Amino acid sequence: xxxxxxxxxxxxxxxxxxxxxxxxxxxxxxxxxxxxxxxxxxxxxxxxxxxxxxxxxxxxxxxxxxxxxxxxxxxxxxxxxxxxxxxxxxxxxxxxxxxxxxxxxxxxxxxxxxxxxxxxxxxxxxxxxxxxxxxxxxxxxxxxxxxxxxxxxxxxxxxxxxxxxxxxxxxxxxxxxxxxxxxxxxxxxxxxxxxxxxxxxxxxxxxxxxxxxxxxxxxxxxxxxxxxxxxxxxxxxxxxxxxxxxxxxxxxxxxxxxxxxxxxxxxxxxxxxxxxxxxxxxxxxxxxxxxxxxxxxxxxxxxxxxxxxxxxxxxxxxxxxxxxxxxxxxxxxxxxxxxxxxxxxxxxxxxxxxxxxxxxxxxxxxxxxxxxxxxxxxxxxxxxxxxxxxxxxxxxxxxxxxxxxxxxxx
Numbered sequence: 001x002x003x004x005x006x007x008x009x010x011x012x013x014x015x016x017x018x019x020x021x022x023x024x025x026x027x028x029x030x031x032x033x034x035x036x037x038x039x040x041x042x043x044x045x046x047x048x049x050x051x052x053x054x055x056x057x058x059x060x061x062x063x064x065x066x067x068x069x070x071x072x073x074x075x076x077x078x079x080x081x082x083x084x085x086x087x088x089x090x091x092x093x094x095x096x097x098x099x100x101x102x103x104x105x106x107x108x109x110x111x112x113x114x115x116x117x118x119x120x121x122x123x124x125x126x127x128x129x130x131x132x133x134x135x136x137x138x139x140x141x142x143x144x145x146x147x148x149x150x151x152x153x154x155x156x157x158x159x160x161x162x163x164x165x166x167x168x169x170x171x172x173x174x175x176x177x178x179x180x181x182x183x184x185x186x187x188x189x190x191x192x193x194x195x196x197x198x199x200x201x202x203x204x205x206x207x208x209x210x211x212x213x214x215x216x217x218x219x220x221x222x223x224x225x226x227x228x229x230x231x232x233x234x235x236x237x238x239x240x241x242x243x244x245x246x247x248x249x250x251x252x253x254x255x256x257x258x259x260x261x262x263x264x265x266x267x268x269x270x271x272x273x274x275x276x277x278x279x280x281x282x283x284x285x286x287x288x289x290x291x292x293x294x295x296x297x298x299x300x301x302x303x304x305x306x307x308x309x310x311x312x313x314x315x316x317x318x319x320x321x322x323x324x325x326x327x328x329x330x331x332x333x334x335x336x337x338x339x340x341x342x343x344x345x346x347x348x349x350x351x352x353x354x355x356x357x358x359x360x361x362x363x364x365x366x367x368x369x370x371x372x373x374x375x376x377x378x379x380x381x382x383x384x385x386x387x388x389x390x391x392x393x394x395x396x397x398x399x400x401x402x403x404x405x406x407x408x409x410x
Contacts, residue, residue, distance in 0.1 A: 002176050006168040013164040014157070021156055025149040032145055036138050041109055044068070044120035044131045068133040071099055075128070102130050111135065193234065196227035237368040240299070252293045258330065258399070259288045262322050265301040269309065278312050282320040288330050290401050296376040301332070303369040304395050308336035325398070332397040340388045349386065350374045
């Protein structure tokens with residue numbers, strides 16, 4: 001699929017380039033051709049008024065003259081006078097043939113293809129003057145222009161082809177990464193669901209076994225109950241992640257008192273943190289409100305506090321801070337003392353099912369909490385990241401203080 005997408009991208013890009021280059025070169029070619037024709041006709045028109053191109057004293061020739069000659073013809077077709085700036089006009093037979101071809105045309109201006117001549121004729125009741133100008137140089141210039149356009153077009157297409165290949169690699173890379181992560185997500189989810197199912201089936205099979213000791217029934221049932229609960233928790237997290245991916249419905253958005261929300265979540269987690277031996281401190285600036293989903297923002301705070309509770313060092317401090325950043329945004333930080341997150345893992349911890357420690361499954365974590373929080377923060381136009389200071393991990397959430405519902409309409 002990715003390969004077909006790259007090929008389609010290159011083909012579309014090259015088709016656009018071909019059309020654009022074709023239009024540009026065609027415009028250049030036909031514009032130049034019309035300009036040369038117009039200049040050639042203008043030259044003949046001026047030459048008709050002054051056939052011998054005599055210059056007045058002190059007058060300079062403004063442009064180079066094309067080879068031309070003229071014929072003055074009587075009403076009965078007799079050639080009365082001839083003149084030229086370059087041609088030898090002694091061959092009267094050839095002049096007669098040229099005159100017959102031009103005289104048979106009713107157009108004032110025309111071209112004699114066999115002789116590479118452009119003619120311009122002026123008819124009056126008493127005279128008929130025809131001027132002929134050589135257009136070989138004009139046609140040679142157009143042929144050279146056409147060859148130049150073809151060579152430039154071929155070179156440009158070759159260059160654009162390689163540029164398109166590079167752009168295709170760059171443009172498809174996010175799709176390729178998303179496809180890879182989706183496949184990894186499906187594999188990880190299948191693995192996480194397979195483990196408790198295997199335990200449940202194994203215990204159920206042992207209960208059904210004819211040689212099973214009935215005294216072990218409570219233990220087996222408890223094991224089945226634990227694994228079923230773990231699987232239910234995982235499925236609920238997967239559903240939360242799916243809902244986060246689908247966006248926040250407009251009906252769930254409204255004005256949220258973020259200060260009150262953070263205080264409520266701190267109070268809810270305070271007993272749990274105290275029970276696990278963590279010291280809790282908080283600094284929450286009052287009156288911070290924004291437009292969004294209270295349930296999703298509450299879930300973000302819960303995930304960060306739960307993460308701090310699980311991975312803070314024994315007797316380590318957990319600190320929550322909420323403050324304004326100017327007039328347009330606010331910053332929420334949840335800090336916990338403990339093992340520092342290495343720099344190379346600070347992005348990966350927001351990947352789905354990523355585990356930085358082998359102990360996570362035992363702590364009831366599946367690597368889905370932070371991805372859910374990240375998606376919810378993005379839906380509110382914010383960003384989430386992690387920093388380390390001294391012996392403390394800081395999870396930071398920056399949110400815009402927007403007061404308009406329309407800003408969230410995607």
